[in-house]
Amino acid sequence: MGGLREVGDVRLVDASGTALRSAHPPRRIVSLIPSTTETLCALGLADALVGITVYCREPAVLLRDKTRIGGEKDPDLAKIRALDPDLVIANVEENHAEHVATLRAWGIPVWVTYPRTVAEGIAMVRELGAVTDTAARATAIASELDELYAATRARVERRPPVTVFYAIWRDPYMTIGRDTYVHDMLSVCGGANVFADRPERYPTVTLDEIVARRPAVILLPDEPFRFRPAHVGDFAACGARVQLVDGKPFSWHGPRIAEALRSIPALLAP
Numbered sequence: 560m561g562g563l564r565e566v567g568d569v570r571l572v573d574a575s576g577t578a579l580r581s582a583h584p585p586r587r588i589v590s591l592i593p594s595t596t597e598t599l600c601a602l603g604l605a606d607a608l609v610g611i612t613v614y615c616r617e618p619a620v621l622l623r624d625k626t627r628i629g630g631e632k633d634p635d636l637a638k639i640r641a642l643d644p645d646l647v648i649a650n651v652e653e654n655h656a657e658h659v660a661t662l663r664a665w666g667i668p669v670w671v672t673y674p675r676t677v678a679e680g681i682a683m684v685r686e687l688g689a690v691t692d693t694a695a696r697a698t699a700i701a702s703e704l705d706e707l708y709a710a711t712r713a714r715v716e717r718r719p720p721v722t723v724f725y726a727i728w729r730d731p732y733m734t735i736g737r738d739t740y741v742h743d744m745l746s747v748c749g750g751a752n753v754f755a756d757r758p759e760r761y762p763t764v765t766l767d768e769i770v771a772r773r774p775a776v777i778l779l780p781d782e783p784f785r786f787r788p789a790h791v792g793d794f795a796a797c798g799a800r801v802q803l804v805d806g807k808p809f810s811w812h813g814p815r816i817a818e819a820l821r822s823i824p825a826l827l828a829p
Contacts, residue, residue, distance in 0.1 A: 571690060574651055574673035581668045584692030585646035589639050590615060591631055592650045598684060598813030601700060602693040610642045636661055646670060676743040680812035681705060700814055707820040715749030721827045723750040724774040727761065728784045736760045741809050748823035766793060774799050776827055780806030
């Protein structure tokens, strides 16, 4: 299984509290999260990726011939094992803990991520750089994101927050609570989540409740539920600006944060 990996004097410990056990930087990686797959490619690790999910589609030119191991929630664990990876990267929210436990029981190192804020998403880039021995490239990407993050916050703090309803599902309608990455992204970009007071991470809400919260902007992303123009009419009684949007800038960690910080503030602007 190898010894504990360290960078300098720092032991590498993931979001599950598990120290990474590996004798060397990974050469055969399986990624169980689309945004992480994109991040690994940005770190120059496309050739090291031996397995990805069926939902890992970007960057398409680098992923065309990769082995698909199923979805985030239902990966083919035997197929992953057969790929002989020296690192699997998973996520607390997107992947099941029992799958991670099974892989670890087989002696496969698994690194678990869990960024819940934009700042943590940027830190995750540096973290993956340390784990994969690509720290120089990771630092360059993260430093650019740090600058964009600071500039965005400074710019949007000069205007009142824009009230927002962000849908993630329909029938029943579901939205995001305050302890979510999407909530923090909206806040950083000048949005005020109208259901931030709900205790659930992903509250179920009714159309009447949405109307009562009086959002100025309603965002209908294309993932995880694929909202279409036909769904815009659901919100006719809200009197809000309803926009169909690409969901990736709102929910993908890693280099995609740059696109989010450059585009979402304008999307929310009055």
